[in-house]
Amino acid sequence: MRILVQSESFDVGAETAQFAQGHENVGALVTFTGIVRNNDAGTLTEMQIEHYPGMTEKALTTIATEAQTRWKLQDVLVIHRHGDLAPGEMIMMVATAARHRKAAFEAADFLMDYLKSRAPFWKREITSEGAEWVAAKDDDEEALKRW
Amino acid sequence: MQVLYFAWVRERIGLPKEVVDTTAVSVMDLVEELREREERYALAFSDLGALRVALDQELSDFDAPLEGVREVAFFPPMTGG
Numbered sequence: 001m002r003i004l005v006q007s008e009s010f011d012v013g014a015e016t017a018q019f020a021q022g023h024e025n026v027g028a029l030v031t032f033t034g035i036v037r038n039n040d041a042g043t044l045t046e047m048q049i050e051h052y053p054g055m056t057e058k059a060l061t062t063i064a065t066e067a068q069t070r071w072k073l074q075d076v077l078v079i080h081r082h083g084d085l086a087p088g089e090m091i092m093m094v095a096t097a098a099r100h101r102k103a104a105f106e107a108a109d110f111l112m113d114y115l116k117s118r119a120p121f122w123k124r125e126i127t128s129e130g131a132e133w134v135a136a137k138d139d140d141e142e143a144l145k146r147w
Numbered sequence: 148m149q150v151l152y153f154a155w156v157r158e159r160i161g162l163p164k165e166v167v168d169t170t171a172v173s174v175m176d177l178v179e180e181l182r183e184r185e186e187r188y189a190l191a192f193s194d195l196g197a198l199r200v201a202l203d204q205e206l207s208d209f210d211a212p213l214e215g216v217r218e219v220a221f222f223p224p225m226t227g228g
Contacts, residue, residue: 034228052153052204052220052222054204055205058204058205059204059206080227092227112228116226117226118206118225119225119227120153120220120222120227121225121227121228122154122222122226123226123227124154133155133226134226135223136223136225136226
């Protein structure tokens with residue numbers, strides 16, 4: 001398991017290649033990458049991501065450990081950035097490695113659902129009109145009931 | 148006890164963390180104490196439904212006891228991913 005919380009950008013290709021190495025019996029590798037999305041009006045200039053140092057790493061480790069308990073995974077990778085990001089920049093990625101694709105897909109989906117509302121990150125959007133904290137969606141909480 | 152605030156809770160209260168000398172038995176007691184301090188606290192804690200609490204870096208709830216807890220954090224629902 002590898003959990004990284006960082007302000008620096010990361011290279012999805014290099015991280016994925018590194019993650020793919022060193023595991024026996026891996027038949028499936030799933031990655032998800034989250035990108036800073038512009039708003040419909042195209043006025044987003046910056047996405048600020050605040051987090052709770054200490055708790056963030058613990059929460060991500062707990063979520064990844066839970067995924068390993070529920071599915072037969074060879075490995076899990078979570079990278080999540082904080083700080084000031086521009087539209088189009090990568091915010092985060094998760095990767096799961098398993099013998100079969102179903103476990104890898106499901107575990108990645110699970111990780112994303114939990115990461116959205118159980119890891120202490122807060123997004124703030126800066127647009128030409130001002131700054132606003134992104135509100136959590138009811139759907140995000142609802143999504144956890146799937147698991 | 149170390150009390151931390153994040154996102155708009157931090158902005159409303161005007162500081163990221165502070166040491167609070169308290170005998171509060173539960174999180175709710177602590178919230179009541181803070182609310183009575185100043186208007187900015189009352190404003191930040193006006194709608195607990197919009198707030199989450201963590202005790203020693205674990206998500207908890209407002210009814211939880213504070214015995215043995217060293218760090219309390221208040222923040223809005225998380226928006227990671």
